[in-house]
Structure formats: structure tokens, C-alpha cells
Amino acid sequence: MVDLLIIGAGPGGYVAAIRAAQLGMTVTLVEKRKTLGGTCLNVGCIPSKALLDSSEHYHQAASKFSVHGISVKELGIDFKQMMARKQDVVNSTVSGIDYLMNKHGITVMHGSATIVGPNQVCVDTQTLEAKRILIATGSEPTPLPSVPFDGKRILSSTEALSLPKIPKTMIVIGGGVIGVELASVYARLGTEVTIVEYASGLISAMDVDLGRALQKSLKKLGIQIHTRTEVTGCSVTKTNATLTAKKNNADVDFKAEVVLVAVGRRAYTESLGVSELGIALDARGRIPVTAAYQTTVPSIYAIGDVISGEPWGHKAYMLAHQxxxxxxxxxxxxxxxxxxxxxxxxPGVVYTWPEVAAVGKTEAELTAANVPYRSGKFPFKASGRARAAEESDGFIKVLSHAETDEVLGIHMIGPRVADLIHSAVTAMEYRASAEDIARLCAPHPTFSEALKEASLDATEHRPIHI
Amino acid sequence: MTVDIVVPAAGESVTEADIASWYKADGDYVALDDALLELETDKASMDINAPAAGILRVTIEDGTVSVGDVIGHIEPSDQAPVPAQQAAEPPPAESPTATPSATQPGGHPSPAAAKLLRERAIDANAVTGTGRNGRIIKSDVPSAASVPVAESTTEAPTEAPVEQPAPRNAGERVVRRERLSRLRKTIATRLIDAQQSAALLTTFNEVDMVAVMALRSEYKDAFKEKYDVGLGFMSFFTKAVCDALQQFPLINAQFEPDAIVYHDYCDIGIAVSTPKGLVVPVVRNAQALSFNEIESAILGYAKRGRDGKLTPDDMAGGTFTITNGGVFGSLVSTPIVNRPQSAILGMHNIVKRPVVVDDEIVIRPMMYIALTYDHRLIDGKDAVQFLVRIKALIESPTRLLLGV
Incomplete structure (x- = not known):
């Protein structure tokens, strides 16, 4: 009997396996896929970042190099090579997980797991015993009933990351993180992309200022954006798909070679056997857990995209790092x-260019909670580093408590802000005031100066460079 | 940013204190290190000095306060204000979503410090933060560095929870949970620290007490008359220990990661039981003290311990400790060293036992003695010979006089 059996080898499951091994437990990790790493490494974060970087290089060469005085003749795209490189990145990353499992003496089994008792898991035909079981099965793309996936014209993010060729036209349903990232990839490569979003703005879970600024940037890229638009149905032919939708109570049609449905992800518990054990799923198919990530069966735990726990403050962001x-x-x-x-x-991050990153409360949340706050903002236009990089779109916004100056939220859109947000996380974990950040020395010239300046603006409206 | 005035930890057993009086009043300008108020603990009274120069704001005027409590703050300023200046009172921080760290009792713990506090069941208010604005950082949590929690266990220490059947009607079976006192927590962390960070080993010997007892019964009245203090066994053992420590200086030394710290003096801690728990006041320069000076020092500590008047200074330092479990009837025990010291002598009760003297079985008053020592520093040979030396000196107390 092992100490811990983990189902699912994504960024939840494989990290749990390593930590458990570090703590001296014997661990078995069961994974359905042929490779470890889950959605994140195989068909999520990593391959999308590979394509985002490749496509951004092309876009830079095609439209931004000339201002730097660089001319490129016969610029072209070898899409096969681009996809092959993406697959190389994925392969080397997932084999890195194999190495880590081996290093920590973790037993890896490939197969489909079903929990058959509080301490028993059936993997294909074999029954394993474990003192504890940890469910880390993650999530899968949510289908849209009116636009069912077919894998050829109507795609999920998984297929959109492995297209055989660059489509001429593409409709992206859903202006959330996945939608805007993949829309960016193909728009940069020349696809005419249309985003259709039900809500009033893009990335609507984040601060509205970020959504607005991102919308501007994506429009510059040639992406058409239709917000407050509800998709009602679709028809598919051999060569294209047509969506019917309602915008301002009027019927509209959208036609494209492919349609990416990116309306969210849902918990994945297929054939897991939890309901049979008396673990009731919530209305959205998620496994409710306690603050110790324990299910109603004390020896069975769950983490990651598959869980819910609103009563004790859990937030279902469905993020790999969470x-x-x-x-x-x-x-x-x-x-x-x-x-x-x-x-x-x-922190939440969107890997468009400019990047978007945020931590803490949005202005809307603070207003709703009646928290008095001050807002400080610094545009990258005023940053010497950003101008030198020819990357002056975006800003950093710092929200601090009006009386105590404690930082309540930091919202960024701009160059490399995905890497900058960790400073904001550090500050918030230590409950820094805006003045605290303002008094930290930022190296010059860097993008990070914008965080210091926005904090100066928040604490006493005294930025230096605006 | 204001600077808090926090009730400091005044010693192992001090959890709370009474505000005796404020020397300065609310609104007074105080200079750095000015005495602000007098605090009385059950062990000592002490002055609290200004942590910064500026305007004093008193939040708690009198009454009982706990270690870590914020009893006021100082609004820093370099100069005494002109009297007419309006007092800029900071807005009351009442928002539950954001209490400013600076006025938070105990300060806001860092993520790693918060984890340690929870695991050791320590209230953040009981810890003085040394980070910016009083934030509690990892090293502020008592013994943070020395107790790696569960990191090195080879098995997951807690078993998967199993449903427990409800206890049957079993009459009165009351379980009582009592909050740990600060002294008990301190004792616990220090003992665990000693057990985990040193290689402890105990060696034993036995001492024939007949000579010392004879000497004592012969001179105790004269001694008492001359020095106004009784002649006990502690002075003999303290003198014997000082002699033996000077012969085996490693036992009087302390282990540091890259060095051995030797002491050419003997500050002997004497474990004293008080109503609140065990404390260890230190008899300084015991090697230079006479019997009556040692007895007087110990008697003084015992009285002050009983009355709760020992000060933290009384208990600081110490190069070696003697503990006498014999007064409670202990036959033999393995004491734990008082870190950072390297060894401790355990005395035990005196029991008449048949022993062989000159090939004859005779009845003698015997005492087992134990030396627990840090084997990293002290080899078994030294430890054993140290006890043999003590045995020799106690069995022939004249040698103490002659130094042979």
C-alpha cells in the first residue's frame, strides 16, 4: 500500500507527487495520457506560449522591424517548422517531468483510473491500494451546445494548437484568456480573426481598464471584436462554418474557415467513480473539498481545476500555478x-502582446465592497525603457486603501508584465503599502520602474516621470 | 509612519505585565531612548524606553498587558513641536479589509512566518516582529531555524483520518485542554531544540556521601552562625564541578558551527523549581567563590524565585548547569543540557546502599550522579573522567581544599 496515489499528472498532480516524495511518502502517479504534464504542458500553457512567441517574432519582423531601421526581404512563414518547434518544446518539457518523477522515486502508471473504494484505485485492470488518494484530474474545454466541436471546423483550444495550416479566416467564440491568446497567434500570422464575446468586454474577469486597453491592442493587430454578442447556432460546410448570432437584438452572421470555441473549461471527472463513493459533485460537476482539500471521504483529496470550495474562500480560477x-x-x-x-x-496572466497581468482586487470589486481606495497609474509611454524597446503600449495601475495605503490590487498591461507581476504578489503577501513599493529602488531603465511610479501615484499622487 | 511601543518579552516565564506608571504623558515630545513607563512583571520591574523620537501617543494607560501588546506609539519627529500645533491624529484603522501593518499588534507575519506560527500554535501577538514596521519575519518565530517541521520524516506522520466510533457512555471521562503558558512553550521549544540540535549522551557514576555528610554535621552549626546561611551539599558539588571544569575545559565550552568557545570562568546555572515552573539562575564566577558565598547566592536565588522576583539577567548566560532531582526523590535520571551549554550534571537522592569497601560489605549513603553532554564536542573519555573527578572530590572533600 503506497502512502499517496495521485490521479492526473498535470501541474497539480506532478507537483503533489514531488512534494509528497520530498516529505518521505511513497507515491504512485497515474496518468491517462501517454505523456506527463497534463493540459498545461501538452495542450495548454506551454504549446500556446511556444506559438505566441513564434508568431510574435514574425509579427515583429513583418511590421515593427522597419522602424528600427531593419529591412527584411522575402519574409515568410514555415508553418510546419513553427508547429514542429512547438512540439519539440512540448516534448522536452514533458520528458523533463519524467526525469523529475524518476529523480524522486515516484512510480508512474499510464492508464485510466477509477476510484473503487476509500483506499482502492483501479487502473485499467489492476487494483492499487493507497493510504490516501489525491484527485488532480483537471479540466477540459467546455463545449457550446449550439456550436458542437467537430475537430475540423469547430475547434477546441487543443486542435487550434495543432492546425495543419494557417487558416485564412477564424472566428473565436469567447474573449477570455484562451480566446485572446489564440486569436493573437493567428492574427499575427495573417489570419483574419473575429472575436465574438457575450460579455461587454474582453477578459471580463479582470479589471475593466485592462480589457479596454487589450481591446485597443488587438484591434491594432487587425482583430475584429464583437462584444455583447450571443452565438445562437452554426452551420458547417466542407470549407467553412457560418455562425448565427444576436447583437443588439439584431441577427448577425459570421463566416470563417474555422471556429475556435473558447468559452471556458469544466471539471473533468469522467469514469473517476467519485459519485459511486458518495462524493456528490456540485452543480458545475466539480468536487467540493474542505480547506484541507479533503472530500467527504476522509482519505480522498482533490486539488486544481476539478475542485470547488467557495464556502471557505476557494477561487476557481483554473490556473496551472494555482x-x-x-x-x-x-x-x-x-x-x-x-x-x-x-x-x-x-496572479492572473494573459500572454498577448502587450501582456496582461493582475493580482488582488479590481476597482469594481472594491467599489462593490465599499472599500475606500486610491488609484495610481503609470503609462509605459512615459517609460524610457519602453520607448527604447518601441513597446510603449499599456500601463500599470496600483490600487491602495485610501486610509491605510495598503496595496489592494495591481493591474498591468504592457511589455513583460507577466514577469513583473510577481513583485506585486510579493508586496501583497507582505501587505505592503503603496508607499512601501514606491520606496523600493527600481533599476533604471527597466519596465519595473513603472510599478514604482504607479505606486508613487497611488500613495500621494507624486510620480516622478509624469 | 508611527513607531509602536510594544510590551517586550522580559524572560522565559513572563507572559504579562502591569503598567506601573507612565513617566511621560500622551502628547509629550520624547527623545530616542527616553524612559517612557515602568512595567512590572511577576519577576521584575523594568523601564520601557522610547523606540524613536517624536510625539508620544498612549493607547493603554494602565492595567495588565501581554507581551507583544501595543500600548502606544510614537509619531516620529525630530523636534519638539510648538505647543499650538494641532495634533494630527491618524485616522482610526477600522476597515476589516486593510488594517495597516504598523498598528497591528504583533505585526503582519510573512508567509513563511505565518506557517510556522500556525504550526507551533503561537499567537502572532506574542511575537515581536523585527521586519519593517514591526512585520514578523521567519526568524522572529521562536526557534524557527532549529525545528524543521516534519521535513525529515520518512513516513507521513499523520495517518489518514479514520471515522472514530462515538465513545460509549463511560461515566465521567473528562478531557481538559488548557492553553500553554508562555513559560511552558519556551521550555518546550528549548528542550526540543537541545534534543534535535545536539548529540546528547548521558554517563553515570555513584558517589559515597559519607565524608561530606560527616563534614557537614560537624561544622554546620558553626557555619550557620558565622555566615548566616546553611551548609548544604550544593556548595560542595558546585566547588567540585568548578574544579573538574577547569581540568576538562571542553565541558565548560560551547559548540558553534565553526568554532569552540571556551570559558576560563565557571558560571554555574542552578536549576530551581518555582511555583510557575523550572528556572535556572546563574551563580557567576563560582570558581572564585567560597562555600558560604555559593550557599548565599543559591539561597538568594531560591528566595527570589519563590517570590517571583528573579530577573531575566539572573538567568542569562551560564556555562554549565547543575540540576538536583534528588530533592524530589529521583534515584537516577538523564537531564537535558541547557543550550547553548554543552553539559549538565544531575544530582540525585542519597540512599543507604550496601557497598563494598575494603572487601567488606558496608552500608553507605550513596548518590548516583549523571552527566548529559553534547557528544559533538565532548568525547566519552572526558565526560567519564569528569564524573570520576567529581566523585573523587566529594568522597575526599579535603582535596577541594588542597586542589589535588
Whole structure:
């Protein structure tokens, strides 16, 4: 009997396996895919970033090099090579996980797992026993009933990451993180992309200022954006798909070679057997857990995209890094430690260009909660580093408490802000005031100066460079 | 940013204190290090000095306060204000979403510090933060560096929870949970620290007490008359220990990661039981003290311990410790060293036992003695010979006089 059996080898499951091994537990990791790493490494974060970087290089060469005085003749795209490189990146990353499992003495089994008892898991035909079971099965793309996936014309993000050729036209249903990232990839490569979004703005879970600024940037890229538009149906031919939709109570049609449905992800519990054990799923098919990530069966735990826990403050952001943190916390609690995860300090990132990143409360949330706050903003236009890089779109916004100056939220859109947001997380975990950040020395010239300047603006409206 | 005035930790057993009086009043300008108020603990009274120069704001005027409590703050300013200046009172921080760190009792713990506080069941208010604006950082959590929690266990220490059947009607079976006192927590962390960070080993010997007892019964009245203090066994053992420590200086030394710290003096901690728990006041320069000076020092500590008047200074330092479990009837025990010291002598009760003297079985008053030592620093040979030396000196106390 092993100490811990983990189902699912994504960024939740494999991190849990490593942490458990570090704590001296014997661990078996069961994965349905042929490769480890889950959605994130195989068909999510990593391949999308590979394509985002490749396509941005092309876009830079095609439309931004000339201003730097660089001329390129006969610029072209070898899409096969682009996809092959993406696959190389994925392959080397997933084999890195194999190495890590081996290094920590973790037993890896490939197969479909069904939990058959509080301490028993059936993997294909074999029954395994474990003192504890950890469910980390993650999520899958949510289908849209009116626009069912067919894998050829109507695609999920998985297929959109492995298209055989660059489509001439593409409709993206859903202006969330996945939608805007993949829209960016293909728009940069020359596809005419249309985003159709039901809500009033893009990336609507984030601060509205970020959505507005992103919308501007994507429009510059030639992407057409239809917000407040509801898709009602579709028809597919051999060569294209036509969507019917309602915008301002009027019927509209959208026609394109392919349609990407990116309206969200849903918990994945297929053939897991939890309901048979008496673990009731919530209305959205998720597994409710306690703050110790325990299900109603005490020996069975769950983390990552598959869980829900609103009563104790869990936030279902469905982020790889959140699953990894939950993995560490959950396993440490099994070992008797008492760590804590502050869901208010989990950063969200969108890998468009400019990038978008945020942590903490949005202005709308603070207003709704009646929290008095001050807002400080610094545009990258005023940053010497950004001008030198010819990357002056975007801004950083710091929200601090009007009385105490404590930082409540930081919202960024601009160059490399995905990497900058960690400073904001650090500040918030230490409950820094805006003045605290303003008093930290930022190297010059860097993009990070914008965070200092926005904090100066928030604390006493005294930025230096605007 | 204001600077908090925090009730400091005044010693192992001090959890709370009474505000005796404020020397300065609310609104006074105070200079750095000015005495602000007098605090009385059950062990000592002490002055609290200004942590910064500026305007004093008193939040708690009198009454009982706990270690870590913020009893006021100082609004820093370099100069005494002109009297007419309006007092700029900071807005009351009442928003539950954002209490400013600076006025938070105990300060806001960092993520790693917060984890340690939870695991050790320590209230953040009981910890003085040394980070910016009083933030509690990892090293502020008592013994953070020395107790890696569960990191090195080879098995997950907690078993998967199993449904427990409800207890049957079993009459009165009351379980009582009592909050740990600060002294008990300190004792616990220090003992665990000693057990985990040193290689402890105990060696034993036995001492024939007949000579010392004879000497004592012969001179105790004269001694008492002359020095106004009784002649006990502690002075003999303290003198014997000082002699033996000077012969085996490693036992009087302390282990550091890259060095051995030797002491050419003997500051001997004497474990004293008080109503609140065990404390270890230190008899300084015991090697230079006479019997009556040692007895007087110990008697003084015992009285002050009983009355709760020992100060933190009384208990600081110490190069070696003697503990006497014999007064409670202990036959033999393995004491734990008082870190960072390297060894501790355990005395035990005196029991008449048949022993062989000159090939004859005779009845003698015997005491087992134990030396627990840090084997990283002290080899078994030294430890054993140290006890043999003590045995020799106690069995022939004249040698103490002659130094042979």
C-alpha cells in the first residue's frame, strides 16, 4: 500500500507527487495520457506560449522591424517548422517531468483510473491500494451546445494548437484568456480573426481598464471584436462554418474557415467513480473539498481545476500555478504541516502582446465592497525603457486603501508584465503599502520602474516621470 | 509612519505585565531612548524606553498587558513641536479589509512566518516582529531555524483520518485542554531544540556521601552562625564541578558551527523549581567563590524565585548547569543540557546502599550522579573522567581544599 496515489499528472498532480516524495511518502502517479504534464504542458500553457512567441517574432519582423531601421526581404512563414518547434518544446518539457518523477522515486502508471473504494484505485485492470488518494484530474474545454466541436471546423483550444495550416479566416467564440491568446497567434500570422464575446468586454474577469486597453491592442493587430454578442447556432460546410448570432437584438452572421470555441473549461471527472463513493459533485460537476482539500471521504483529496470550495474562500480560477500551490499545501497538510494559500494573492496572466497581468482586487470589486481606495497609474509611454524597446503600449495601475495605503490590487498591461507581476504578489503577501513599493529602488531603465511610479501615484499622487 | 511601543518579552516565564506608571504623558515630545513607563512583571520591574523620537501617543494607560501588546506609539519627529500645533491624529484603522501593518499588534507575519506560527500554535501577538514596521519575519518565530517541521520524516506522520466510533457512555471521562503558558512553550521549544540540535549522551557514576555528610554535621552549626546561611551539599558539588571544569575545559565550552568557545570562568546555572515552573539562575564566577558565598547566592536565588522576583539577567548566560532531582526523590535520571551549554550534571537522592569497601560489605549513603553532554564536542573519555573527578572530590572533600 503506497502512502499517496495521485490521479492526473498535470501541474497539480506532478507537483503533489514531488512534494509528497520530498516529505518521505511513497507515491504512485497515474496518468491517462501517454505523456506527463497534463493540459498545461501538452495542450495548454506551454504549446500556446511556444506559438505566441513564434508568431510574435514574425509579427515583429513583418511590421515593427522597419522602424528600427531593419529591412527584411522575402519574409515568410514555415508553418510546419513553427508547429514542429512547438512540439519539440512540448516534448522536452514533458520528458523533463519524467526525469523529475524518476529523480524522486515516484512510480508512474499510464492508464485510466477509477476510484473503487476509500483506499482502492483501479487502473485499467489492476487494483492499487493507497493510504490516501489525491484527485488532480483537471479540466477540459467546455463545449457550446449550439456550436458542437467537430475537430475540423469547430475547434477546441487543443486542435487550434495543432492546425495543419494557417487558416485564412477564424472566428473565436469567447474573449477570455484562451480566446485572446489564440486569436493573437493567428492574427499575427495573417489570419483574419473575429472575436465574438457575450460579455461587454474582453477578459471580463479582470479589471475593466485592462480589457479596454487589450481591446485597443488587438484591434491594432487587425482583430475584429464583437462584444455583447450571443452565438445562437452554426452551420458547417466542407470549407467553412457560418455562425448565427444576436447583437443588439439584431441577427448577425459570421463566416470563417474555422471556429475556435473558447468559452471556458469544466471539471473533468469522467469514469473517476467519485459519485459511486458518495462524493456528490456540485452543480458545475466539480468536487467540493474542505480547506484541507479533503472530500467527504476522509482519505480522498482533490486539488486544481476539478475542485470547488467557495464556502471557505476557494477561487476557481483554473490556473496551472494555482493547482501547483494547492498541491503543495494539500500534501504538506497531509504531513501535519499548516501552510496557507491566500487566494487573493494568486496572479492572473494573459500572454498577448502587450501582456496582461493582475493580482488582488479590481476597482469594481472594491467599489462593490465599499472599500475606500486610491488609484495610481503609470503609462509605459512615459517609460524610457519602453520607448527604447518601441513597446510603449499599456500601463500599470496600483490600487491602495485610501486610509491605510495598503496595496489592494495591481493591474498591468504592457511589455513583460507577466514577469513583473510577481513583485506585486510579493508586496501583497507582505501587505505592503503603496508607499512601501514606491520606496523600493527600481533599476533604471527597466519596465519595473513603472510599478514604482504607479505606486508613487497611488500613495500621494507624486510620480516622478509624469 | 508611527513607531509602536510594544510590551517586550522580559524572560522565559513572563507572559504579562502591569503598567506601573507612565513617566511621560500622551502628547509629550520624547527623545530616542527616553524612559517612557515602568512595567512590572511577576519577576521584575523594568523601564520601557522610547523606540524613536517624536510625539508620544498612549493607547493603554494602565492595567495588565501581554507581551507583544501595543500600548502606544510614537509619531516620529525630530523636534519638539510648538505647543499650538494641532495634533494630527491618524485616522482610526477600522476597515476589516486593510488594517495597516504598523498598528497591528504583533505585526503582519510573512508567509513563511505565518506557517510556522500556525504550526507551533503561537499567537502572532506574542511575537515581536523585527521586519519593517514591526512585520514578523521567519526568524522572529521562536526557534524557527532549529525545528524543521516534519521535513525529515520518512513516513507521513499523520495517518489518514479514520471515522472514530462515538465513545460509549463511560461515566465521567473528562478531557481538559488548557492553553500553554508562555513559560511552558519556551521550555518546550528549548528542550526540543537541545534534543534535535545536539548529540546528547548521558554517563553515570555513584558517589559515597559519607565524608561530606560527616563534614557537614560537624561544622554546620558553626557555619550557620558565622555566615548566616546553611551548609548544604550544593556548595560542595558546585566547588567540585568548578574544579573538574577547569581540568576538562571542553565541558565548560560551547559548540558553534565553526568554532569552540571556551570559558576560563565557571558560571554555574542552578536549576530551581518555582511555583510557575523550572528556572535556572546563574551563580557567576563560582570558581572564585567560597562555600558560604555559593550557599548565599543559591539561597538568594531560591528566595527570589519563590517570590517571583528573579530577573531575566539572573538567568542569562551560564556555562554549565547543575540540576538536583534528588530533592524530589529521583534515584537516577538523564537531564537535558541547557543550550547553548554543552553539559549538565544531575544530582540525585542519597540512599543507604550496601557497598563494598575494603572487601567488606558496608552500608553507605550513596548518590548516583549523571552527566548529559553534547557528544559533538565532548568525547566519552572526558565526560567519564569528569564524573570520576567529581566523585573523587566529594568522597575526599579535603582535596577541594588542597586542589589535588
Amino acid at each position: 493547482a501547483s500551490e494547492e498541491a503543495v499545501i494539500c500534501v504538506e497538510m497531509m504531513a501535519g504541516q499548516q501552510p496557507h494559500l491566500d487566494y487573493n494573492c494568486i
